[in-house]
Amino acid sequence: MSDRAFVLFAHPCPESYSAALHTTVTDTLSARGWDIDDCDLNAEGFNPVLSEAERRGYHDEATNTAPVQSYVDRVQAATALIMVFPVWNFGYPAILKGFLDRVFLPGVSFKLVDGKVKPNLTHIRKLAAITTYGGTRTRALLAGDPPRHCVKRAVWHVCRPDKMRYLALYDMNRATDAKRAEFLSKVSQEMQAF
């Protein structure tokens, strides 16, 4: 099975620095011969709000995927998951948080066995997050860095990948052009080696 990356991108503006990071990821991996499934959540008009009906049917593994079947298929076809997003209010943008709420369902990303979560996305062998923080690293650490934990512990836990990279540029509000360029080239190098 060839490497197939599912790229989840969650910034609404095409002219943003996040969009530049996103392009760097897809270009670098394509050039290496990877299959890319590029999912720009805003461009695809993804609705992040788990509905009343979805909540009712959440635990019924036979039917719970129906409202988001195409997204489930795309996640299940991947051998790598790469998340590109800005950190807002010490968390994922709502549109990305909603992707987890609605698509990472019981029977898809995890199995509940005796009330315990068993990983079910073990076909994803490589996991990466590429992100930017408005605040400084110190401030993120003081807050307990929730997005880092969300990726490196919660998403990691259902994939159990061989490789995990969490690449972050802090203090975006004051980052110079040089700093931004440096981080872009770091991301490109990391994707070369991914």
Place this chain on the structure above:
Amino acid sequence: MRALVLYAHPLEGSFNAAIRDQVIAQLETAGVETRVNDLYQHKFQACLSPDELSNYVNCPDNVDVVKSEVEDLQWADTLIFIYPTWWYGLPAILKGWLDRVLLPDVAFLMPDATNENIRPGLTNIKRIGVFTTCGASRWLTFIVGAPGKRTLLRGVRFICAKHCKTAFAAHYLMDSSTPASREKHLKKVQRSLAKLIS
């Protein structure tokens, strides 16, 4: 005292709805002026749009699309969040409320030449209560680092008044809850809220 209750559960009749009802009744009994924003009922738009983002630092016009939410936020001195923890965090609709309403010059002041960090803008908020339910165990939530709790009780608290009081109660292992465990938890919420508003 003026409390803004933010509630985010899609199902009427859920345990979260029971927590909401108890909290509102308790606030009213204690003479606390209360406003409730039921985000699902109001079909709150969760996604920060490209327009909003390009207008993000354009104060004060940036508040135009969320005027009533901002008005509630500035009216309140107490914030109460009631929600189910999904994927260790806030439901997207509630995360979207933070993304869209906690704007520059409302919730925080942007860094400038003399200030390295953002500065608090919600100095009117003196109390935050977080009442949630978790499918995961207390242990697993701890291992993952309780991101939802930290987003609110650290991230949001950073931009509130100095010495802002906090209250937190979570019912863990919600999927195997019993009437007794839920009853016990409601009592815990009651004690926790009483302390917060005392």
